[in-house]
Amino acid sequence: MRKRLRACEECHRLKIKCDISTNPDAASCERCTRNDLECVPAAPRLQRNRIQELEAQIQELNSLLQSQSNTSPTPSRSPGSYTTTSRGRLPGSVTDNHYDAILVFLDARIPPTKQQHLLHLYAHQAGAAWPVIRLSMDLEYLRTKAPILLLSVIAYTITQEAQGVDVETHDEIVRETMHVLGEEVIGRGQRSLELVQALLIVTYWNKSTRRGEQGSCYQILQLAADMAIDLGIAGSSLQPTPPAYFCRHHDTGSVDARRTWLACYVALSSSSISARKPNLYPWDAYHDECVLYLESQGDASDMLLCQLARITQLDMEISNHLCLCQLATFVDGNDYNTHAVIDTLKSKLEAWAAQIPSSLTSSQTLKVWWHVAMIRLYELVLHTPTNKALFAAPFIPARIPIKDFPKPTTIIAPLRTTLEALVQNCHAVLDTAAEMDPAMILSLPSFCFAPTILYTLFVLVTVMVATTDPANTYGQCLPKDCFRIQNCSLKLRTLVMYMKALDPTLSCYTTRMFDATSWLEQWYNDYTAILQRYEANLVH
Template sequence: MVDPFAGDFSPEDVRISKVPSFLPLGLGCILGGLLARKGSDQSNRSRIQGNGHGKALGGSWRSFTLCSREPHSYQRPKTAECHASNFRRMSAAPSRRRACEPCHVLKIKCDRTQEGCGRCIRLGINCAPAVRRLQRNRITELESQIENLTKALHHQARISKPKERQPQSDEIVAFLDARMTETSQRDALRVYSVSVVPRLPIVPVDAADYAELRRNKPILLLTVLAFATPNVLDSAVRNELVEKAMESLGLDLIGTGNVSIPHVQAALLACFWYRSTPKSAGHSTVEQLAQLATSVSIAMGLAGPGSAKFSITAIPDPDVLLRDGPRTWLGCFIATTAMALTTRRQDANVWTPYHEECLGYLRISPPATDRLFCLLVTITRLHFRTALSLGLHDASPMSIISDSAHRKQVSDLKAEIANWSAVALTAGSLELMFWHQIALVHLNEPVLYTLTNKSTFSAPYLPHQLAPDDFAAPPIVTDAHVAALHDLKDACHRALDIALDLGPAVILSLDSMSFIPRILSTLHVLLKMYIAVSGPGNTYSEAIDRSDLQVEYYLARMGVLSSELQAGDCASWNAMIISATDLLEQWFLTYNVDLQTINSARIESSANELTPPSGDDSLDVSTTTSWDSGQWGQLDDVAWLVPLPAEDSLLPASHW
């Protein structure tokens, strides 16, 4: 008897093997009959006889004896005898040659011998055996094994790397110990965890993590102590820590390229709570640190699919990637977006589906700081979407406030902001309430735009950006203008009230990249609104009175806050930013004096205006005065514009 799957077979004697026991008996008979009929071309009678020589797999196969005249019967084969019989049969029978490649492609029978098959010899083509095809599941299994081996190699290499980095880590620890006792380091870390983390938990480190930071993340410990511990360290010690932190970050991130998630977290801390020293001034800026953290995150694979090492990440502990990776990548998004909003430029770190995936992961994370962080990420994205939709970031022509398309955009964005606030304000956080009002300020800011003054709404928020001769004055003030003006005034007042109620201690602990600049920018917008309702030739005074803006009140409160910050920590970047209030107040006082002079001159000019001669319709322009933008530059030799002082305490424009 011959195996029908091994070569030619006789229709009179066909063995059917490999009939599984779980098939019904009738189905097994039908299957055997079909296979036997396929092999028979000379006889209509088929006899399928199973004699126990079929392959047995743990006794789970059955042999069937089918005959056209005899009733069918079956018996379980003896396992040992089956194995022995199969071995003898396979040893005695010649092995069948594999089909050649041309016949395999055409799916035809191949009679290949050592010289080749008849078809290839007849056609004069190369008769080579077909390459064995692996099944798809086998390929997938091999790919999975390769990926696991690759990850294991990276894991092993990563574990050995700290030995190479040990001298640098030991140097940082020794540097800290030489300047701060272990107790003072713990106390400073406790201040960070209590005062800073609950407000912006980009790097949620607790005081209990001190030993872990000291042993495995000394660069992160150094950066926390140097940048994000307000009003704790002596100024001389802090300057040394800042210089050492910047030197170590530059060496690892740019010099050796020996990077990790703690390095990116350290760069973000230095970016958000920026500080400069006399030696480090000009070496790096906030924008450079934000871009560096983002670039390193992409190179490490934290940016999701498509980034450098996403599929075979070199991070040894997957839990570290799951905990810190999404938060670090979203922290880079907040940093670059805050920079884009401050400078009114496009954001290179655009929102992607992977950002949404990271946000979804942190939303279900147990720590409460992660949920707070998600709310901050969401409102930051809403801020930038508002700026993008309303064209706040470019110098293109302004949108018309009363236009239906603009009003539809404002309505949709206002609904999204309201949905966010419904969730965020239940937390009772003053910082979240502040961000809610900032979103409304961005939403209504276009009511103050002209074709040429958009760029003056960006940082630095200093007097030369106020542009008193360039303000919105539409010939017809519609209901949309009136509503936007009142909404803008209310949002500015609420935002400033919330910020001023926080107190100097909290203000010093807030980040100097996103929160503190928004306080000054809100005051800046309020002053621009004051110009729009008081400047010569304005039309907005019909909708709102300048006294309703309460500019004097908020300038006075901001001045008090500035004095308190200077007394608390004059080297703090937050104190330096708020100190610009003094310049804005001086400008405001001078502006009001010049405005009174302009109005008096205008009244006098109107009283002395000559009547044209009778019969002559022309107007003698030599006897009239036009109070357009050029008139501003002719008053007291531009004494109304306060020159910028040269003191070092003024925030350098290069750091924006």
């Protein structure tokens, strides 16, 4: 496309330069192409009439929105054209204009009365099940002070069914939320506690639309962590970037700031252990200070967050001592010294379980995290010098080792006990998940809860394959009927059925991941048939 002397009508209306298309044959600029708008060169107009014209346009738009009923059709204009809509102010006053435009977009798809309902839904579901981000229940306050956070919560933590919109509108809201965050963080270089929290919401409850994934949750998490450090809420040991020196949060030691940094730690550690990469921001004295502060100054929800932070820290300690994230380092599971380390770490896990407040001892979420920590403690008995990378996400059938297993000639007693405990803890995780309320499962973050269940299933199947290998000595330690794979498959299939009733379009990534466990039954049947044929050939 040839460069124009004037911007097109849409770009001129927004007071921005045309984003010239790199395609020389294109008739539209990049922004109009992206937003499916007609790209028409702007006609010369007098600057003195510009403000009056914009005021009239906004007044007309406000009148239209006020008269729009809950069942009115969604405006056809692309959301990207709203994010920088002006409101008749001077060009230098852009912040309020920008935020007002976000609300214009949201209101056109979900009316404020519905937003209030969804806000309460978040507080009683996702916000209660995983209390990393606390929101005011005052909708007007959020609309005025934290519209991006409000948009992120509605877009990512609420299913399409609960939003009460069609699939296309749901996906449009998700895409626009990512677009707004990109404009704020990358385009405008903004930093605020609200933006860190919005990025964490998008990370924890990450979604992908029918047009593909909207940003990597791992990259979004890194943006959140770096911004938290720049704001000064990560403690004095982490140095902000030089440009952020004048952008520090006004109250770096507030309850909300400390809660947000702990939320960053839990997400960073979950990412580290799942991807099997070192955590760049390990636990330090300030994390201890934050936990103690929240336990003394916070509320009941903060108690759950503190316990999640404590068990996550122990999970990372297990990873560090047993080199789970150091793929080139092999730790022998048939060594007495290794099991001495395991016993020490197990004692720390038991000490953590003993200090859980009585109000949280029945928490199914903490029960899952306890048993998962035990699985990671025992996982190394399946490691060889060459198969450790297979225990990183994604946890899919294609990555299940078939031949690469430890095959010690003489098995020491602690290894036998560890294999039994590994299977028992896998069943405990899967049984606990199967007993949970499907609505609660949908409220838990898809970033770490669903992958944790898939990891557990992966480990259970892996130990079964290792044990049933006719050439493996592990078969001496566990009976073939102890794995109960068919029973696990039935429980998961039943759970998915209830989850789909709440999320029929699979708008929540957790539903999609649980639904993907359908491979288990067919895989088990195929594996069993192969094993039976092999054993039959040995007899003959």
